[in-house]
Amino acid sequence: MNGQIVYLLYFAPLLLVFALVVRRRDRREREMLAALNEAREAGLTQPPSLHPVVDPLRCIGCSSCIHACPEFPAHQILGLIDRKATLISPTDCIGHGACEKACPVGAIKLVFGTAERGVDIPRVNADYSTNVPGVFIAGELGGMGLIRNAVSQGRQAIDGVRAWLKTASRAPAEVDVFIVGAGPAGLAATLGATAAKLRYRTIEQNSLGGTVANFPRGKLVMTEPAELPVVGAFRFSEVRKETLIAFWEDVRSRTGIEIHTGERFLGVTADADGILNVSTTRGNFRSRALILAIGRRGTPRRLDVPGEELDKVSYTLIDPAEHAGRRVLVIGAGDSALEAACACAEAGAATVTLVVRGDNLARARRRNQEHVGRLVDERRLSVLYNAHITAIGKDKVAITIGGARSALDNDVVIICVGGILPTPLLESIGVDVQTKYGTA
Ligand SMILES: Cc1cc2nc3c(=O)[nH]c(=O)nc-3n(C[C@H](O)[C@H](O)[C@H](O)COP(=O)(O)OP(=O)(O)OC[C@H]3O[C@@H](n4cnc5c(N)ncnc54)[C@H](O)[C@@H]3O)c2cc1C
Ligand code: SF4
Numbered sequence: 268m269n270g271q272i273v274y275l276l277y278f279a280p281l282l283l284v285f286a287l288v289v290r291r292r293d294r295r296e297r298e299m300l301a302a303l304n305e306a307r308e309a310g311l312t313q314p315p316s317l318h319p320v321v322d323p324l325r326c327i328g329c330s331s332c333i334h335a336c337p338e339f340p341a342h343q344i345l346g347l348i349d350r351k352a353t354l355i356s357p358t359d360c361i362g363h364g365a366c367e368k369a370c371p372v373g374a375i376k377l378v379f380g381t382a383e384r385g386v387d388i389p390r391v392n393a394d395y396s397t398n399v400p401g402v403f404i405a406g407e408l409g410g411m412g413l414i415r416n417a418v419s420q421g422r423q424a425i426d427g428v429r430a431w432l433k434t435a436s437r438a439p440a441e442v443d444v445f446i447v448g449a450g451p452a453g454l455a456a457t458l459g460a461t462a463a464k465l466r467y468r469t470i471e472q473n474s475l476g477g478t479v480a481n482f483p484r485g486k487l488v489m490t491e492p493a494e495l496p497v498v499g500a501f502r503f504s505e506v507r508k509e510t511l512i513a514f515w516e517d518v519r520s521r522t523g524i525e526i527h528t529g530e531r532f533l534g535v536t537a538d539a540d541g542i543l544n545v546s547t548t549r550g551n552f553r554s555r556a557l558i559l560a561i562g563r564r565g566t567p568r569r570l571d572v573p574g575e576e577l578d579k580v581s582y583t584l585i586d587p588a589e590h591a592g593r594r595v596l597v598i599g600a601g602d603s604a605l606e607a608a609c610a611c612a613e614a615g616a617a618t619v620t621l622v623v624r625g626d627n628l629a630r631a632r633r634r635n636q637e638h639v640g641r642l643v644d645e646r647r648l649s650v651l652y653n654a655h656i657t658a659i660g661k662d663k664v665a666i667t668i669g670g671a672r673s674a675l676d677n678d679v680v681i682i683c684v685g686g687i688l689p690t691p692l693l694e695s696i697g698v699d700v701q702t703k704y705g706t707a
Contacts, residue, residue, distance in 0.1 A: 450477015
């Protein structure tokens with residue numbers, strides 16, 4: 268009897284701890300399963316580009332990959348289901364690749380695309396040239412994401428351009444290299460062109476910083492040190508988006524590099540004398556080489572209505588607090604539109620109206636639909652279905668709702684209707700593009 272009591276005294280706490288651990292693990296797994304089902308219901312199953320694939324036969328369920336992901340815990344991209352690592356939130360994956368490195372048994376490999384949806388990746392040679400003479404590709408457009416990779420590719424693409432210039436046409440040209448995009452790749456290429464004393468023209472449809480400039484206010488950017496031409500190493504590892512953009516702005520003013528913002532690249536052809544003829548929204552320019560550093564996010568889709576060029580119109584929400592006290596109109600029915608509308612309503616906008624072309628919000632995640640529902644009930648947000656904006660004025664917007672014309676008082680318009688991916692642009696230039704269905 269005494270022996271049994273001793274056993275109980277020793278083992279009961281152990282059993283209790285074990286039971287608590289198992290219960291916590293099962294609860295966590297149920298949450299992961301719910302998150303996965305929610306992503307599936309909303310059709311958010313396809314990662315944008317490079318992402319992990321887990322071999323369930325090798326996975327030992329140690330969770331190292333989950334905690335190694337730099338996006339964790341802000342985004343739960345990998346989670347354990349049935350004790351195996353699973354891609355829970357594929358659309359949030361930005362291809363850091365830290366999970367692959369962290370896996371102790373080599374169960375993860377990084378691939379582009381999935382069996383259901385291919386990802387178009389241009390064929391790029393080791394010197395960043397393409398099959399089109401004089402056309403180079405640097406940064407995420409070539410398939411490899413991350414700021415550090417973009418910086419180093421932008422720098423190296425200039426080496427490729429310099430080698431090309433030795434054999435390129437000697438006919439007159441306005442610049443040696445035309446650089447499109449001022450994200451980290453385009454910035455590094457521009458600095459590289461300066462260091463190499465090349466004549467260059469850099470254009471950017473938005474503003475300096477590329478995708479980083481569109482991150483939400485205060486986003487923590489995880490990066491690794493990288494070498495920028497002219498200015499040397501930048502040593503950030505964890506940095507707020509604003510600090511990184513301020514650093515790049517400082518580099519721009521210290522070095523005097525010129526970046527033509529608000530200018531969009533439209534296409535390129537080769538003139539009869541072998542010089543490239545680059546077409547942009549500001550004219551045509553003859554250049555010996557072209558670097559496309561346009562990333563993979565594409566160009567935001569426009570409504571193409573009068574007034575869309577007004578300053579009050581934007582295509583991403585960066586800081587909802589900026590719109591406090593204003594009358595905001597958000598256009599779109601996807602997650603980014605719903606998230607933008609909710610964020611503005613909660614940041615104290617005077618009114619927020621979500622304008623939806625169809626008659627439901629089924630395309631968005633359930634939690635975003637529910638969030639909108641709550642704010643509608645609290646009268647902090649209204650949704651107009653079957654609605655189309657027909658013109659944007661300084662303080663009014665013309666709209667048709669179910670075919671009937673109307674006008675809304677308005678200070679801010681945020682258009683979240685998706686983007687035009689770069690593949691058609693690449694194909695129109697003649698760049699070879701391959702579609703990857705789950706391969707490296
Ligand atoms: C939500 C999110 C979080 C991320 N977090 C991180 C992180 O923490 N750490 C990290 O290392 N990476 C992160 N990334 C990835 C990183 O932002 C990109 O890999 C990197 O910005 C790629 O740089 P890039 O210069 O190749 O392209 P981009 O930064 O995309 O820049 C391309 C530029 O080209 C411009 N452009 C496109 N088309 C045209 C045109 N026709 N004419 C003129 N200009 C054009 C665009 O406006 C854009 O400014 C994140 C990405 C996302 C979406
Ligand atoms: S690190 Fe490897 S073994 Fe561990 S959970 Fe992730 S995939 Fe499985």
